[in-house]
Amino acid sequence: MTTTAVKSPIEIELAPWQFEVGGVVLGRGTRIPIGNIEGLGSPPTRPQDVDNPGGDGVAVGQDFYGPRTLRMEAGIKTPGDPTAAADLLARLELSLDDPMARTVPEGRAVLRGRWPGHGTRRLYGRLRRVEATSTTNAVNGWIPLDVEFVATDPRWYGDELSRLTLGLDQAAEYKGSDRTADQALCAPGGCDRADAADRPGWITNHGNVSTWPSIRVHGPVTNPRIWNTVTGRSLDLDLTLRAGEWVEMETRPFTCWALRNGKTNVANDLTPQSRLDLFAIPRGRSEIVWTAEDPTGTARLELSWRSAYTAL
Template sequence: MSTPTQHKHRIDLAPWQFEIGGVVLGRGTRIPIGNIEGLGSPAVRAQDVDNPVGDGTHPGQDFYGPRTVRIEAGIKTPGDPTAAADLLARLELAVDDPAARTRPEGRAVLRGRWPGHGIRRMYGRLRRMEATSTANAVNGWIPLDIEFAALLDPRWYADDRSRLTLSLDQAADHKADDRNVEAPLCAPADCGSADPADRPGWITNHGNVSAWPSIRVHGPVVNPRIWNTVTGRVLELNLSLRAGEWVEMETRPGTCWALRNGVTNVANDLTPVSRLDLFAIPRGRSEIGWSAEDPTGTCRLDVSWRSAYTAL
């Protein structure tokens, strides 16, 4: 199991600032930014097919390709070439990070802040960190060409995680006997009309596109079943967990898995209707419910997510 490369203490960012590998770039820093490309829509991979017997093309599905963010910046430490070289070395270390570079599931993080927005982040690979000239390095000026490629997922995410913890007692009012939920159990407007104290499973994706949750079920528990009342999507596991054991499920694009105690793959214990790659949190408010067998009443469900956005 791999997690994105992060630093122990997150760095706060002001508007017009970005952070890569612990180094802050942009307004008010020693690495001012001249221009940024790639903040618009990602490139589209069109699946059109030429008409073999006439004019035109049959339109197919349009998928997003990687989003590549290119940053033109420069290290600026007037009269201090040593400080400039040290900053360049720190940026090169971000590229060299083995956890993000040498493993297929490895991801680096690009964080940024647009005026009027909170800090948002993107996951991908740092593909270029080039000092395009050293002509003025002696004066502490090194121009940079930086490329960050969001390969699996072009979305931006909130820097802060949202979290929900539910015991079975809290979810008791929302248990469903129908084990083949296919449609929403309540519309978003209906879910928003009740007293929040009566709906402990409410969750909110503040972004403008669907987000991908991380889910952990803590034992003792038998046959846990989790659903979203708005999307109707369900995750069912045909297994039992002892006290102290857990199952963690990850749904983000390209990294879907289900692990027992962080080691054993239990994806085969998911029922056929359980699609990790489709268990997304819609934008706005929805509700998580769950059911299981636990005579002790001590099991719990943890859900965490980051609100997702199309833009910085």
């Protein structure tokens, strides 16, 4: 078992008050200072209220979040070097033009930012606007900008990707246990008293809201079952994987899927109670456990996630 938190080596380290999109850094200490940012507060809500057809008021429904829109009033500032200013503008426009983030329905651009006292966090969505609002002083290397990023998921996510790799050595301990017993494993105070070496499935979401994991099961394995002992949510697959085969499951909203070897849809092999869209990792510490049939003892489960936050 291994649990790690990693950061891609190609990602740019950000200082406080800096943002990055498409490899271009904006904000304090850069050649693209930011004057004002809108959209850092709570995202807009989509109330599902229903008007009372025969009287005053409404029947209150659920309030859902809409997309979070960040708008930056910025400016390219390269005194005496209009060529450098034009090159920076072109790099931002190239980020907007990225076909994988613009024309593929599941494509997402990433905007990263850092607030003082916090680590770098990120939004997923679409870069929708990079507008040079004036060219009056372009000859002097000054181009004011209006940059707009629409986060289709309003949550901020940690920059570091956490990973868990788990073999089937836990299976004997939990085999035959019921859902009630599973939840009792992490009863208040229970997990904190256990030795970490005895609980290899511990995971931590350092944010303040639930987050969505990506899951991969590697064969050889039959009928894998994965569950979170804190939430009680489980994923049961009625299938068999040979050595070298795998199933990958994505739980993120709007992209829930289960693919065998990256090609074949196996969502129908999930039991009716196995809801990908509800298999979230709660804030704080929780535990992932899995069982399956594997005579070789070589099957493994891989889980990856980013801590989720309401704010930058």
